Every structure is written in C-alpha cells, then in structure tokens.
Amino acid sequence: MNIPYGRQEITPADIDAVVEVLHSDFLTQGPMVPRFEQSVALYCGTKYAIAVNSATSALHIACLALDVGPGDLVWTSSITFVASANCARYCGADVDFVDIDSRTYNMSVASLTEKLVRAAAAGRLPKVVIPVHLCGQPCEMEAIHSLSQRYGFHIIEDASHAIGGRYQGEPIGNGRYSDITVFSFHPVKIITTGEGGMALTNDPELAKRMACLRSHGITRDTAEMTQPPDGPWYYQQVELGFNYRMTDLQAALGLSQRQRLDEYVAKRHVIAARYDELLKDLPVTTPWQHADSYSGFHLYVIRLQLNDIKISHQEVFECLRAAGIGVNLHYIPVYRQPYYARLGFNQADFTQAENYYAEAISLPMYPGLREEQQSEVVQRLSALIGHQTLFPKRETLT
Ligand SMILES: *Cc1c(COP(=O)(O)O)cnc(C)c1O
Numbered sequence: 001m002n003i004p005y006g007r008q009e010i011t012p013a014d015i016d017a018v019v020e021v022l023h024s025d026f027l028t029q030g031p032m033v034p035r036f037e038q039s040v041a042l043y044c045g046t047k048y049a050i051a052v053n054s055a056t057s058a059l060h061i062a063c064l065a066l067d068v069g070p071g072d073l074v075w076t077s078s079i080t081f082v083a084s085a086n087c088a089r090y091c092g093a094d095v096d097f098v099d100i101d102s103r104t105y106n107m108s109v110a111s112l113t114e115k116l117v118r119a120a121a122a123g124r125l126p127k128v129v130i131p132v133h134l135c136g137q138p139c140e141m142e143a144i145h146s147l148s149q150r151y152g153f154h155i156i157e158d159a160s161h162a163i164g165g166r167y168q169g170e171p172i173g174n175g176r177y178s179d180i181t182v183f184s185f186h187p188v189k190i191i192t193t194g195e196g197g198m199a200l201t202n203d204p205e206l207a208k209r210m211a212c213l214r215s216h217g218i219t220r221d222t223a224e225m226t227q228p229p230d231g232p233w234y235y236q237q238v239e240l241g242f243n244y245r246m247t248d249l250q251a252a253l254g255l256s257q258r259q260r261l262d263e264y265v266a267k268r269h270v271i272a273a274r275y276d277e278l279l280k281d282l283p284v285t286t287p288w289q290h291a292d293s294y295s296g297f298h299l300y301v302i303r304l305q306l307n308d309i310k311i312s313h314q315e316v317f318e319c320l321r322a323a324g325i326g327v328n329l330h331y332i333p334v335y336r337q338p339y340y341a342r343l344g345f346n347q348a349d350f351t352q353a354e355n356y357y358a359e360a361i362s363l364p365m366y367p368g369l370r371e372e373q374q375s376e377v378v379q380r381l382s383a384l385i386g387h388q389t390l391f392p393k394r395e396t397l398t
Helices: 012-022 034-045 055-065 083-089 109-121 141-151 204-214 248-258 261-278 315-323 353-361 371-385
Strands: 048-052 073-077 094-098 126-128 155-159 179-183 197-201 300-304 362-364
Touching: 012 197, 012 248, 034 048, 034 141, 034 197, 034 248, 048 055, 055 083, 055 155, 055 179, 055 197, 055 204, 083 094, 083 126, 083 155, 083 362, 094 109, 109 362, 197 204, 248 353, 261 300, 261 371, 300 353, 315 362, 315 371
Parallel strands: 073 094, 073 126, 126 155, 155 179
Antiparallel strands: 048 197, 179 197, 300 362
C-alpha cells in the first residue's frame, strides 16, 4: 500500500537506544525492562507495571492472576481483536460478548447492564469483564466499575489502542476503575517495541503474580518459597508460568518511544480533526467522542451512510485498496470467527455490532501521515461516494 492504515515511526534516537543495548552486557533481563516499566507506570500514575512480549501475553497472565479457569465466564466487547477473548479461552474459561454502543463502538453500558440482569437471574455471572478502548477512546469506565461492584466481577481494561489517552482527565492505565490495564506495543499501535505489551495494576498481589507467570512461574523471593533456600543458587517454580518476557532491546526502543508519546497522540488528534473537517460533507459518520474521553486515536473509523451511497461497502474498500490506500476494518465481530461461531453465538444478539461491521472503514492514521496523503485519501473517497467533488480538477476551476 502506498498509504498504510498505520505505521510506526523510528527516529535516530530510537536506533541509538537499541544499538547501545546491543553493545551492553544484557540483551534481555538487564536494566532496560524495569526502566521502561517505571517510565510507563509513572506516566500513568500506576503503582506496578509488568512488561511482556505482547499484549496477548499480558491479557493471558492478567486472567490467570485473577484466577480465571475452567467453569468461569469472561465477557468482552463484540467488536475487538480476537486476543481480547482468546485470553480467557487459554485459561479454559467460557467467553461471551457484549454488544457495542452505537456512537462510541465500545462495549455498551446499557447492553452490559441488561446482560448482567439476565446472567444474575440465571446464576451465571462473569468473573471478569474486559472492556476494550476501541480506536483509543476510553470506555465508560465509571459506569462499568459501578456495575462490577454490584455484580462482583473483576475488570481488565484492554487498552491496546489507548496509551496516551485520558478518561475524565486522568491517564488511561491508572487503574482507578479496573484491576489491571493492558497496553500493546505492536508497530501499528501508538508506541512500539516491535512486539510487546504491558500489564499495569495498583494491587501488589496481582503484580507479583503476573511477574511470576511472565517467567515460568519462578520466584527468587524467599518470602514466596515453600522452604528456606538450599543455597545462593536457589529459586523455586511455584506455579506453571511461561516465557513471556520482554527483551532489553525492546524495552530500550519502548523507553525511547515513550518520550514522544504525548507528541504522537497530539499529532493523531490533529489528523483526526482534519479528517473531521474534510469529511464533513460526505455521507459518512465520523468518530463521535464522549465528553469524558481524550482518545489515543489509534484508529480513525468512519461509517458509510449506505442509504446515501450508490456503491457497496465492499466496493468502496476494493476501490480504495486498488488506489493504494490501506483501508482496513477493525474488526470483524469476534463471534463471527469460525472458532467462536462453533461455540454457538447468535448474530441477532448483536445488532449494533452487525450494523457497525456493515459500514465501518478505518482510514490511514499515524503520526507520519502527511497532509497531502490525507488529502489524497479523502479525495479518493470523495470521488467514490461524494455528492460533489471536494477537490475540483484544475480545468473545472477555470
Ligand atoms: C493489538 C491488540 C491486541 C494484541 O496485541 P499484541 O501486542 O499484538 O498481542 C489485543 N487487543 C486489542 C484490542 C488489540 O488491538
């Protein structure tokens, strides 16, 4: 694609930071991982941060730390990446989905409330709910948190899109309304470590458990051991963990990228505001923002007003892709994936998610997107669906 939907930015400072680690004593398990963790924890105002090799791993150990297991139920949003649901399946738990809000495309608080009332009556309440801050816009966490108090579930925020965003003026990830928050550092996300993720919490027990699960279930803390150490070499594997560690090479890149986080999110807001303006006369719905939200703007999703457009959603997609514009669709409703469909979901239960899936298109959005590229995206789209030409050709101007 000439213009992808998302793209990392790597600066000379990033490269220097990684090269410095290559020359150092530790490529992994050195000083950079804790430094990156402290940097993100400080930025978010959270007590503990556990860096791992992906957000998927972070979601997995977050579920395990909350004792999710066979017989338990985990709910997440119907419009998300599959990893938000898979983490529960890794633990042997069952998954169910909540329909989305028609304006924010996040988990709908009204649908969640109704579903909880029914689940309470049936005696089958979720153990964990995983709201996903889609596109970087925070979910209505205060309301979801108060439902968690009433119905007794835990909350993991899947903030893979949302680092650098704010909810009610406070950093996403601060844990005010959840047990654990997860970030992703995949290259299309807001800051990157190549592959990588992080789990944040204010609970020392959850932090300890996740740190242990990240590295084989091994502890070197004598207080956690079943007996005094045999000698100075001693460690104990106290549960079944994984190798989910982040390397120092990755953490150095992350730490360097972290310095530009606010700048990146501000740039994304400028791009979003310009799209809002350029698209305002086209038959599309631009992203609506809740008053409590300062989005990370990982994605800029428009919805086609298909009644006012002569060609199909798919045709718009195909034409833009053919023109070298890397539009995408975030996401296919998870219950439609064959793996989940086999578990028996009914599309009719997710009206808003189905409507969204029929109309949504992610336009290119990343800090390095240049104005003329953005104009080209809108010009191509306008030529396909516009009532009039937004950018008249030179000859029509005379
Ligand atoms: C990207 C993403 C993940 C997974 O992130 P990785 O770091 O690639 O494992 C999980 N949830 C959502 C919503 C995502 O967008």
